[in-house]
Amino acid sequence: MIRPSRRNTPPSPSGAVRLGALVPLTRPGWVEAGRHLLAGLDLAVREVNDAGGIDGRPLELVIRDTAADPERAAAAVTELAGLGVPAVVGEYHSVAARAAAARADALGVPFLCSSAVLDALTDEPTRWVARPAPAQSHGWRIYADFLLGHLGAGRHRIAVATQPSVYWAAGTRILRDHLASRGGTVVELDATALAPGALCDALVEEGASALLLLTGHPEPAVPIVRAVRGDRRLAEVLIGAPAGQPEFTEWAALLGRDGAGVPFLRYLPERLGPLGERVGRDLRERLGRAPSFVAFEGWDSVAVLAELLRTHGTDRAAVTEAWPRVSVEGTRGPIRFSRVPGTGVWQWAWAPVQVVDRDPADPGRLRILHTG
Template sequence: MNMPLPQSPVRIGALLPLSRPGWVEAGHHLLAGLELAAADSSTPLELLVRDTAADPAKAAAAVDELANLGVAALVGEYHSVVARSIAARADALALPFLCSSAVLDTLTEQPTDWVARIAPAQSHSWQVYADFLLAAGHRRIAVAAQPTVYWSSGIRVLRDYLTPRGGTLIEVDIAEVCDALVDNEATVLLLLVGTPEPAVPIVKAVRADPRLTDILIGAPAGQPEFAEWAELLGSDGTAIPFLSYLPDQLTPLGTRVEAKLRERLGVTPSFVAFEGYDTIAVLAEALRSHGSGRKTIAEAWPHVSVEGTRGHIRFSREPGISVWQWTWPPVQVVDRDPADPSQLRVLYSASAASATSATSPTSPTPRS
């Protein structure tokens, strides 16, 4: 069904990290995508933007404020722990939330019809990363992790997937990373930590240790995606594979949007910017087809069918995932090119995860 377009703008609450300790650059890219899509939408939208600063309590308070201001739905957020707080509060208030970029499987403790997600679930994307490591011949994989729900969930996904396939996951102390890598004969160090602290000092220490010249450093959560990483680490920050949620080729819409995002941001847009655009594209379709009532927006999730910037978007229910989920966004493993740290190379794609790899880890292809 098609609903008449509202005469006045529909208010949408946008939550994202715009100050420390949040990943601020991710927040700016996400906001650029949200704002561009809102400007492109035939449904008039007004974004009420709130900074979560990677703080779950601050985010929950913002949800209450936005609900009182009469928003029809919530969008955004990059940090999984914060998105959990938003989702829980939105569910309690019967307020639709379309999560843009957080991947934790259990955004809510119980299944809910009020929350849907654009980003892939961690159990899906991190298994792709594990496939990449196995295809490259790595079996002894060390993890330096901070004690949060998100990092702990990542460790569990990796261990459950790697162990039956001959891999060994070794947790090491952040303060003693270099010695632990040598003692455990690890060939990979995965950084399950925040950035720039302590990720940047760990990378510098490993790169400076002559015992560890052959160690692969990995960052599945995407710390090297943003320009700040290259600015802080230079050549030390290259050849560190991370997850990116872009396809091998953007849709025609994605190609047009990329040019506009590049102009807005002044840099190559990250996958997070495309997640932001796709979020509003989906929400605008839900508003067009089901109207601007909170209940009708939530009812639209299983019926939405939208051509996004990175593929066709539909939502379904997946085992172990408590929200409506796009199954599945594209997943790549990429890194920064040692020859030019400003450029990214595609190392592996989920589309060929059943084969050895989509692109050989030793023969990466550039991604502009």
């Protein structure tokens, strides 16, 4: 059994309830997503403390940068467990979140995974892990349905530019299975082996009607988009990014109008309620720009854990046992957890799902294309 080391453990601030937080803040992690996630986590902690904390005790984030690295994420959970935190929250990247979830399960530490969507977050069912983000299969099937309706009859040959990763492999499998049952075809193109120009040639040869970017950002996603946009043979090919790369301002800054008209998934309702509107304004002030859905996921995650800590105390087992009983008004709707087949964790079923793109006439504006 893995046991957390307690050597060189700094003392906790007097009276504070310390909450572990996993966030990708350096490359190769998606840094902008990490900043949005941290903004949501931090804002929620401040609001909890303004309202009296956890039974009069301040809540404090103990932040660890995962850099999207599974080993760093697992090591961070071990360290945080040694610090005595009652729970760990956060993470954006599925590969890092999967490693964190496995370590949390082994150590008996509650882990509320804020943003990672990989269905199989753990190899076996666990009582220690919960998630407010929708499972990948749920969101990506909605995305596949959008593609079928958007492309029209007879244009369902979909190419995916992909890289080696459990997350991208799972996404490819979800798309292939869902589209095949509806007459669609998925063709895999290795974005690691093919230069952007060669990938364009492959798209022409395959007769693809759409190219989905199942790749890292900005490399190789940005060069691929530039190459496809600049190839006259591919003028009618739809570029899509179900993982949400175009959500963030870095995408628009690097690609400009070339990055518009690229549908992606985000997990927000069509209209935010009063709580979501108020939190959104505060997040915008903190970030200096419109908050992404990832920032709302961070806020919601802390709201859930704060409620659990207030009502069930800081004992780890008590927090975990309360997953199925918690009910919290989140920024995107009421959050409750249940067991969903295929996930192995306590799951909010479901956060709202949208397919969105950047308006070609105004790349700074997002358009809702489809909801599910």
